[in-house]
Amino acid sequence: MNQPIAPSSIPSARGPVEHDIRDQIIAAASEHFSQYGYAKTTVSDLAKQIGFSKAYIYKFFDSKQAIGEAICSRCLAEIVAAVEQAINQENLLPTERFRRLVNTVIATGVNLFFNDRKLYDIAAFSASENWPSAQAYDVQIKGFVLHIVQQGRELGEFERKTPLDETVTAIHLALRPFVNPLLLQYNLDFVEQAPTLTSNLILRSLMP
Amino acid sequence: MNQPIAPSSIPSARGPVEHDIRDQIIAAASEHFSQYGYAKTTVSDLAKQIGFSKAYIYKFFDSKQAIGEAICSRCLAEIVAAVEQAINQENLLPTERFRRLVNTVIATGVNLFFNDRKLYDIAAFSASENWPSAQAYDVQIKGFVLHIVQQGRELGEFERKTPLDETVTAIHLALRPFVNPLLLQYNLDFVEQAPTLTSNLILRSLMP
Structure with a gap:
């Protein structure tokens, strides 16, 4: 499981770091979906799995479907x-x-x-x-x-x-x-x- | 639910009655499968539903797949x-x-x-x-x-x-x-x- 990243550590401009975080969320979500299925997984489950807050994930993606x-x-x-x-x-x-x-x-x-x-x-x-x-x-x-x-x-x-x-x-x-x-x-x-x-x-x- | 038919009432030769019973089993099974799904239904479930014994159903069909x-x-x-x-x-x-x-x-x-x-x-x-x-x-x-x-x-x-x-x-x-x-x-x-x-x-x- 990844270490939580505090929201304060996000750079304000869209840059390589933000890109990395998106990649990290996508990678963890792929893993989680494959294990538990897309339909049964909630954004809360993903947040717990990655060690991010749900609100933090929503900074990068509007919804689970996104x-x-x-x-x-x-x-x-x-x-x-x-x-x-x-x-x-x-x-x-x-x-x-x-x-x-x-x-x-x-x-x-x-x-x-x-x-x-x-x-x-x-x-x-x-x-x-x-x-x-x-x-x-x-x-x-x-x-x-x-x-x-x-x-x-x-x-x-x-x-x-x-x-x-x-x-x-x-x-x-x-x-x-x-x-x-x-x-x-x-x-x-x-x-x-x-x-x-x-x-x-x-x-x-x-x-x- | 249909009334159970005692095995003694089956004619020994394959005839119209036997045909009717097969039809009756098929009709009840269609109904049951559609409600509970084919995979989840057992021959015992069907037997209970129709009011026949499991052994009696096996006189007409070798298996659930049949x-x-x-x-x-x-x-x-x-x-x-x-x-x-x-x-x-x-x-x-x-x-x-x-x-x-x-x-x-x-x-x-x-x-x-x-x-x-x-x-x-x-x-x-x-x-x-x-x-x-x-x-x-x-x-x-x-x-x-x-x-x-x-x-x-x-x-x-x-x-x-x-x-x-x-x-x-x-x-x-x-x-x-x-x-x-x-x-x-x-x-x-x-x-x-x-x-x-x-x-x-x-x-x-x-x-x-």
Whole structure:
């Protein structure tokens, strides 16, 4: 358990120390949520666990959900960063970029599920409650799909008859079982074959 | 609560009466499971509830799961029957049959979810535990997909380059969020737009 930090020791300007304290709260909360569950944990429980006062925690986070959101955002940002790295390499054609998008979303999600279960569970909870962090993640993934489809249409690799919005929404929906952390845990039996089968099916649907 | 039936009153041959008693056990069990949950209910609880002895229930069902399976089979059989009725009409082309398959699976599942929640929950449990009833249902739905794809290929409506098995498995996987009762409950926000978008995407992937 960490030593309590007296409120007087907080610097008045937002600076590295404040950042460290936020990190410390997030780390302790992740730990506590994973042990007792997000729903059953109160801010008082967290305060006791960390050794801070409840009022002190409220200086950094407006609510328990704000702490959960911070945890969840980090977790989903990891997936987004992995996807960005995989698809934003030079000279990749849209077909290959799409395959990498699907493979990376699934692989990163599965990795998180098996190796960082506590973060994963909060992400799944966030998805089930449709928190802003989960919504933002969804928008980002859909943005990647849009960008790839647009590029594919411009290069003549993909068909252009279907309205762009319909194509993108349908693909995003088809990827949902693997993009959404809440659903991914029910699809773990399929993560071996799904990336290839699903990518192939979607890419066939995009053929001119 | 029903009156206990003395074992001596059971006809020795399997007949309509025996059938009625099975039905009675299934009905009482559905009720009990829905109130207390499948996992928490024991055969002893059911026996007390119905007013039968535990041994008497075991004359009709080998285990609690056998009762759950019977409930679940009926529930999933309803979906299969609705699909069969929708797609096995004369002179339907494969494209239209496929659309009907998707629409009917989703509509029947959603209807069950909202109007017969206790049956739905057992079906979802069955899917999560991969019971034989859930497996059989999956095989039946996949069989419908196979049949429609084969017919579409024969009539030249669908492409034939992709191995048949890959096409059918990929479509079945794409339909899983709506076919699988466990997943459907997390996709209720999408059941308005999903049938058309998903069918359109899959049908585009099938174009020659």
